[in-house]
Amino acid sequence: xxxxxxxxxxxxxxxxxxxxxxxxxxxxxxxxxxxxxxxxxxxxxxxxxxxxxxxxxxxxxxxxxxxxxxxxxxxxxxxxxxxxxxxxxxxxxxxxxxxxxxxxxxxxxxxxxxxxxxxxxxxxxxxxxxxxxxxxxxxxxxxxxxxxxxxxxxxxxxxxxxxxxxxxxxxxxxxxxxxxxxxxxxxxxxxxxxxxxxxxxxxxxxxxxxxxxxxxxxxxxxxxxxxxxxxxxxxxxxxxxxxxxxxxxxxxxxxxxxxxxxxxxxxxxxxxxxxxxxxxxxxxxxxxxxxxxxxxxxxxxxxxxxxxxx
Amino acid sequence: xxxxxxxxxxxxxxxxxxxxxxxxxxxxxxxxxxxxxxxxxxxxxxxxxxxxxxxxxxxxxxxxxxxxxxxxxxxxxxxxxxxxxxxxxxxxxxxxxxxxxxxxxxxxxxxxxxxxxxxxxxxxxxxxxxxxxxxxxxxxxxxxxxxxxxxxxxxxxxxxxxxxxxxxxxxxxxxxxxxxxxxxxxxxxxxxxxxxxxxxxxxxxxxxxxxxxxxxxxxxxxxxxxxxxxxxxxxxxxxxxxxxxxxxxxxxxxxxxxxxxxxxxxxxxxxxxxxxxxxx
Numbered sequence: 106x107x108x109x110x111x112x113x114x115x116x117x118x119x120x121x122x123x124x125x126x127x128x129x130x131x132x133x134x135x136x137x138x139x140x141x142x143x144x145x146x147x148x149x150x151x152x153x154x155x156x157x158x159x160x161x162x163x164x165x166x167x168x169x170x171x172x173x174x175x176x177x178x179x180x181x182x183x184x185x186x187x188x189x190x191x192x193x194x195x196x197x198x199x200x201x202x203x204x205x206x207x208x209x210x211x212x213x214x215x216x217x218x219x220x221x222x223x224x225x226x227x228x229x230x231x232x233x234x235x236x237x238x239x240x241x242x243x244x245x246x247x248x249x250x251x252x253x254x255x256x257x258x259x260x261x262x263x264x265x266x267x268x269x270x271x272x273x274x275x276x277x278x279x280x281x282x283x284x285x286x287x288x289x290x291x292x293x294x295x296x297x298x299x300x301x302x303x304x305x306x307x308x309x310x311x312x313x314x315x316x317x318x319x320x321x322x323x324x325x326x327x328x329x330x331x332x333x334x335x336x337x338x339x340x341x342x343x344x345x346x347x348x349x350x351x352x353x354x355x356x357x358x359x360x361x362x363x364x365x366x367x368x369x370x371x372x373x374x375x376x377x378x379x380x381x382x383x384x385x386x387x388x389x390x391x392x393x394x395x396x397x398x399x400x401x402x403x404x405x406x407x408x409x410x411x412x413x414x415x
Numbered sequence: 416x417x418x419x420x421x422x423x424x425x426x427x428x429x430x431x432x433x434x435x436x437x438x439x440x441x442x443x444x445x446x447x448x449x450x451x452x453x454x455x456x457x458x459x460x461x462x463x464x465x466x467x468x469x470x471x472x473x474x475x476x477x478x479x480x481x482x483x484x485x486x487x488x489x490x491x492x493x494x495x496x497x498x499x500x501x502x503x504x505x506x507x508x509x510x511x512x513x514x515x516x517x518x519x520x521x522x523x524x525x526x527x528x529x530x531x532x533x534x535x536x537x538x539x540x541x542x543x544x545x546x547x548x549x550x551x552x553x554x555x556x557x558x559x560x561x562x563x564x565x566x567x568x569x570x571x572x573x574x575x576x577x578x579x580x581x582x583x584x585x586x587x588x589x590x591x592x593x594x595x596x597x598x599x600x601x602x603x604x605x606x607x608x609x610x611x612x613x614x615x616x617x618x619x620x621x622x623x624x625x626x627x628x629x630x631x632x633x634x635x636x637x638x639x640x641x642x643x644x645x646x647x648x649x650x651x652x653x654x655x656x657x658x659x660x661x662x663x664x665x666x667x668x669x670x671x672x673x674x675x676x677x678x679x680x681x682x683x684x685x686x687x688x689x690x691x692x693x694x695x
Contacts, residue, residue, distance in 0.1 A: 128507060133533055136564065139548065144544050207432050213433065229671070231628075289690055372542070394540045
């Protein structure tokens with residue numbers, strides 16, 4: 106059948122557009138959509154090593170949530186994730202907000218401080234984890250050495266070996282690594298507030314504290330929404346810092362165990378005793394995923410309502 | 416912001432701001448400085464004088480890290496994996512972004528939503544099926560396993576950045592070229608893309624830092640030492656030299672050096688790129 110010039114043009118046009126969109130779509134379908142859909146399906150099967158066995162319904166989920174071996178480990182890890190989330194909300198996001206406010210005033214040297222606070226953010230978590238592990242070494246670590254040298258040797262302790270300080274040490278290392286991120290996101294949010302609003306408030310004699318609490322904090326609500334949601338997702342995906350600083354088993358005695366470590370141990374096993382359970386691993390991944398999606402959406406919707414248009 | 420009347424604001428407040436900021440920058444930078452200093456010391460010196468300034472001509476630790484460990488291999492792998500992933504992300508992201516932004520189509524919204532879903536879903540939690548898929552494709556335990564994974568993770572954000580920018584370009588540019596008889600590929604390549612280099616740079620930086628630093632996917636996918644990237648290789652290295660602290664700090668310093676130097680040189684672009692997702 107002969108093709109009219111117009112049809113030829115649209116055919117040519119269509120194949121050009123298809124050439125542009127199909128490779129990215131195929132790539133995404135193969136390496137994102139298919140794995141994610143399979144992740145849900147895998148959780149309903151029994152697995153023997155890398156081979157898929159029988160369809161067993163919700164048995165994997167039951168083992169993860171209520172089974173005698175898995176459940177105590179999972180719930181312990183979950184509570185550690187929650188502790189990390191709460192502590193990081195205060196230290197990392199709260200601290201970031203205060204630092205942003207100080208930088209917003211553009212005091213002497215603020216350009217330097219802005220660059221400095223972001224230096225740890227660009228470093229690999231593995232570098233940060235090892236660095237702080239060396240600094241927190243009980244005998245030769247910088248932290249205990251510093252305490253000794255200023256006469257506070259009584260406070261020196263094996264930070265990562267002591268059950269009462271281990272999780273806190275990981276949280277502080279994480280805050281050191283990432284506090285620059287909320288700081289600079291909040292700073293950008295503050296710089297977008299129209300200067301007339303701030304000046305009007307100043308003319309009315311508003312105190313610095315009032316300004317911060319009643320004007321700046323509500324007006325940076327969009328930054329808060331994004332930062333709190335990202336931290337929520339990050340806290341329940343927490344893996345590298347605990348893995349490097351405390352090890353795969355969340356030592357001491359599971360005090361630093363988090364869901365990310367439990368997932369890795371379940372799915373890919375200890376390197377020494379390579380026991381793999383893809384079924385329970387998939388079930389745990391599915392549960393973490395659903396938990397994050399449901400609560401992160403609720404959190405986002407709730408935080409969005411605070412946002413004011415200006 | 417120094418609009419407040421100077422008289423009402425005691426000097427001590429400005430002083431307090433300075434104290435807090437200097438203290439914070441000290442806390443942020445001092446650990447990095449100690450890391451670099453310690454890399455020039457022997458283990459005995461680190462234990463005895465942890466705070467002392469070293470003799471910077473003592474570079475034995477660095478020489479040993481580069482000469483007798485696999486660090487240079489890890490380094491090259493990181494460069495190859497990050498570089499290839501970024502090229503693929505930018506090429507595929509620009510293709511999809513261009514089609515969405517410049518050609519009217521009923522399917523555009525669907526395509527955009529498709530990539531939006533990819534932006535929201537953490538691929539980390541689909542690592543088991545990804546592991547099996549890569550094994551079936553015989554990509555497991557190779558650099559390609561990482562490259563395709565990172566491209567899949569980075570592609571949605573690149574599509575959004577590119578589509579957002581390309582949409583803002585005026586239609587007159589294209590129309591003028593079309594009247595001159597230029598083909599669609601030629602318009603894209605010679606007229607539109609030369610204008611789109613800044614958003615490409617943003618998309619590249621935004622993805623390069625997390626890819627360069629990633630540890631989780633190599634941990635799961637790579638066994639062979641020759642294919643390990645820097646963060647994963649670092650865990651092998653740290654395990655081998657546990658008691659040789661001079662070596663450990665030299666290894667950490669070498670691993671941290673490229674990205675830190677690049678950041679210091681391009682801090683504005685880094686900050687813009689890395690916060691691009693959270694700052695509108």
